[in-house]
Amino acid sequence: MTTVEILEKLIAFETVSADSNMALINFVSDILRDAGVEVQIIPDRTAAKANLYATIGPTDVGGVMLSGHSDVVPVAGQNWTKPAFELIHENDRYFGRGTTDMKGFLASSLAMALRAAKLDLKTPLHLAISYDEEIGCIGVRSLIDMLDAAPIRPRFCIVGEPTSMGVATGHKGKLAARATCRGLEAHSALAPTGLNAIHLAAEFIGALRDIQAELAENGNQDEDYDVSYTTIHAGKISGGVALNIVPNQCTIDFEIRNLACDDASEILDQIQNAANVIVADMDHPSAGIEIEVFNTYPGLDTPQGSAVVDFVKSLTGANGTMKVAFGTEAGLFDQRLGVPCVVCGPGSMTQGHKPDEFIEADQLRACDAALDVLLARLVMGI
DSSP, rough: OOHHHHHHHHHHSSOTTSSSHHHHHHHHHHHHTTTTTTEEEEEESSSSSSEEEEEESSSSSHHHHHHEEEOOOOOOOOOSSSSSTEEEEEEEESTTTTTTIHHHHHHHHHHHHHHTTOOOOOEEEEEEEEETTTSSOOOOOOOOOHHSSOOOOEEEEEEOOSSSSSSEEEEEEEEEEEEEEEEBOBBBBGGGBBOOOOHHHHHHHHHHHHHHHHHHHHOOOOSSSOOOOOOEEEEEEEEOOOOOBSSSEEEEEEEEEEEEEEEEEHHHHHHHHHHHHHHHTOOOOOOOHHHHEEEEEOOOOOOOTTHHHHHHHHTOOOOEEEEEEEEETHHHHHIIIIOOOOOSSSOOOOTTTTOOOOEEHHHHHHHHHHHHHHHHHHHHOO
16 A cells, blocks of 8 residues: 555554544554554553554664654634545645654654564564543553563654654653632622632732743743743633632743753742742632642753664654654653654644645655665665
């Protein structure tokens, strides 16, 4: 099967993160097993979703792992002019949800894997397909647990998120948390007799902004990023039930997007300390701010002169490197397994997550060409 033929199949699977990805995983498993490839499926606790891991070639040494996610973001509420889950070819572009992020890379990787299965590889090829990446790199963690317990780990990893085939050596980490501000309800006509949790939340958001300003002014800087410093962002706030009731609770969902050299937990400690000061200043027995972390993943900062960077640059012909704003599983592979990683894949994230998402045909061809070079290297041995 060609890359485009496989992509057509992959796009037809409506693998929005909230839904099952098993139809896609079973399809991939079937075509690989039909080619003689040994496949491991790692299901979640519900058996509605799963990761897939496969190795082609020798099993006693580590090889090159191509990693991608099967899930896509929703299309609901977006104004699509083309069928979202049908591959449409127009003007040398392929349209459909996930074409860029990131089923284009998966299709190219699978087409290359089917070719590899017919050859005698001296260095193995590993394929890793995960679920629930779009909601915080959730699913890949059980695949990492499996690799952590395995006797052999991959030598290198290429995460195929869209970089227009540029070689990205870094991305920021993320910590997502919820602050619950507690007050005391009262009739709004007697507001001073209660404690307004929304007002408490406003003070907390002010503290987030102060810490953000300090990071921007005096924190670490990495000019390879569009935003060169660690950021703090309040993205959702919810509180109050009626205008004439002083609210007793308000929640703020916020996140830290940290440079790999910054420790998100240390920044969270600063935020907690600021929250404690706010509560103490209120001098009210009902006052409280509780912070709960609900997702985190590490950043990536692969050294410029490392072997994986030079190796992937030799596949693509790239001269330089870049860093990307979005997170990937690369930081987890690096931190948990010690597997050197870069991010490199077809398409541009400027097309991702949008209605009428597309990938340029020449991007798929560029990815196929780079993976052909990789296949030749695996045959010779690296």
